[in-house]
Amino acid sequence: MLSAITPDVGWPLIIDLFLRFLLLSLLATGGALSLAPAMHKYLVADKGLLTDAQFMGSIALAQSAPGPNVLFVTVLGWQAAGFWGAVAMTVGCLMPSAILAVYAGRKIVSNPNSYWMRGLREGLAPIAIGLIFATGIVLLKPWINEWRVGLVTVVAIAIAYFSRLAPVYLIAAGAVLGGFGLLQPGS
Amino acid sequence: MITNPPGVSELYWAFTKMAAQAFGGVLPIAERVVVVDKKWLSQKDFVEMLAVAQAIPGPNIVNLSLMLGDRFQGWRGAFASAMGCLSIPIVLVSILTLLFQSFSEHPVTKGALLGMGAVSIGLVVAMGLRLIGSQSGYRIGWIALVGTVLAVGIGGMSLPMTMLVFGVPAIAIRLWQIRGQGAGEAVKTQVSEKE
Numbered sequence: 001m002l003s004a005i006t007p008d009v010g011w012p013l014i015i016d017l018f019l020r021f022l023l024l025s026l027l028a029t030g031g032a033l034s035l036a037p038a039m040h041k042y043l044v045a046d047k048g049l050l051t052d053a054q055f056m057g058s059i060a061l062a063q064s065a066p067g068p069n070v071l072f073v074t075v076l077g078w079q080a081a082g083f084w085g086a087v088a089m090t091v092g093c094l095m096p097s098a099i100l101a102v103y104a105g106r107k108i109v110s111n112p113n114s115y116w117m118r119g120l121r122e123g124l125a126p127i128a129i130g131l132i133f134a135t136g137i138v139l140l141k142p143w144i145n146e147w148r149v150g151l152v153t154v155v156a157i158a159i160a161y162f163s164r165l166a167p168v169y170l171i172a173a174g175a176v177l178g179g180f181g182l183l184q185p186g187s
Numbered sequence: 188m189i190t191n192p193p194g195v196s197e198l199y200w201a202f203t204k205m206a207a208q209a210f211g212g213v214l215p216i217a218e219r220v221v222v223v224d225k226k227w228l229s230q231k232d233f234v235e236m237l238a239v240a241q242a243i244p245g246p247n248i249v250n251l252s253l254m255l256g257d258r259f260q261g262w263r264g265a266f267a268s269a270m271g272c273l274s275i276p277i278v279l280v281s282i283l284t285l286l287f288q289s290f291s292e293h294p295v296t297k298g299a300l301l302g303m304g305a306v307s308i309g310l311v312v313a314m315g316l317r318l319i320g321s322q323s324g325y326r327i328g329w330i331a332l333v334g335t336v337l338a339v340g341i342g343g344m345s346l347p348m349t350m351l352v353f354g355v356p357a358i359a360i361r362l363w364q365i366r367g368q369g370a371g372e373a374v375k376t377q378v379s380e381k382e
Binding site for chain 1: 206207208209213235236238239240241242243244245246247248249250253254257258262265269272273275276277279280281283284285287288294295296297298299300301302303304305306307308309310311312313314315316317318319325328329331332333334335336339340341343345346347349350353354357358359360361362365366
């Protein structure tokens with residue numbers, strides 16, 4: 001159990017994770033989920049620290065617990081490199097934008113609709129939304145041949161969009177369906 | 188202006204309570220607590236602070252808690268509020284992760300996580316769809332939006348590259364359009380429903 005909490009991944013990796021997420025944090029427009037494609041590319045495709053299933057599971061676990069969505073970064077950190085991975089990635093992801101929020105907040109809050117702030121906000125909004133859809137595609141891509149997974153996703157989209165049902169019930173329903181092996185009957 | 192500003196520990200506990208009851212986004216709850224229950228901010232102040240929190244990189248609710256804490260108690264208040272948002276949820280999500288990890292080879296756990304993941308993707312996409320509804324009338328933005336979806340989702344474009352190729356032109360064109368509208372025009376703040 002202890003080896004699961006602090007696996008021996010080496011400090012160079014922890015530092016690398018910290019610095020990488022420090023830089024990513026400054027590009028996080030429109031919430032932490034817009035960073036998911038970049039994190040997927042780095043952790044799954046480039047470094048091979050996580051599988052596609054683990055990456056998707058991390059977002060699911062974070063959404064099934066209370067609190068801000070950004071905590072999927074903590075879950076990714078746990079799975080990629082144990083306790084210190086979780087610390088490095090969470091702090092790396094939150095610190096720069098936190099300092100910026102306080103300093104920029106003091107300057108901007110008196111006039112949030114200035115010319116520059118409006119341009120920045122309204123100009124970046126489409127990118128932020130685009131990144132959220134891209135997150136959906138990146139996560140769903142590995143399951144392209146599993147039509148049942150796609151069907152659950154489509155039903156979840158419809159219910160989440162048209163009703164005010166709390167997301168945690170939907171996730172619980174997904175856990176039950178999957179737990180009974182209804183999504184991958186072959187395996 | 189409120190007469191009795193909240194102290195550091197009150198900020199911490201207020202945000203702890205908000206975060207603990209928030210499944211899938213803290214912002215709607217934050218609006219009710221901060222504006223209606225505690226009356227720390229007026230509706231107008233809240234909307235303006237939220238607009239700034241959304242424009243700054245980082246999670247919107249964390250940015251908002253930092254700015255609110257800073258307004259009343261400086262750096263210590265900012266830290267306390269952000270910790271309120273994060274500390275207990277971090278512990279909960281870590282316990283959940285370790286539980287799932289220790290049973291990760293079990294087929295039921297694998298299947299359950301796959302089902303939860305499939306739903307999560309749905310929640311993410313539904314959030315994107317709702318945000319589209321809050322989009323202002325920025326037509327050229329649609330090109331940037333679709334371009335970002337294709338380049339990042341299909342093409343695997345990196346985030347810095349995306350900002351360069353789509354973000355910078357989108358901001359530049361928007362700034363140019365706003366200047367064209369004239370500076371004297373009244374400005375309506377767009378507030379999206381979710382973080």
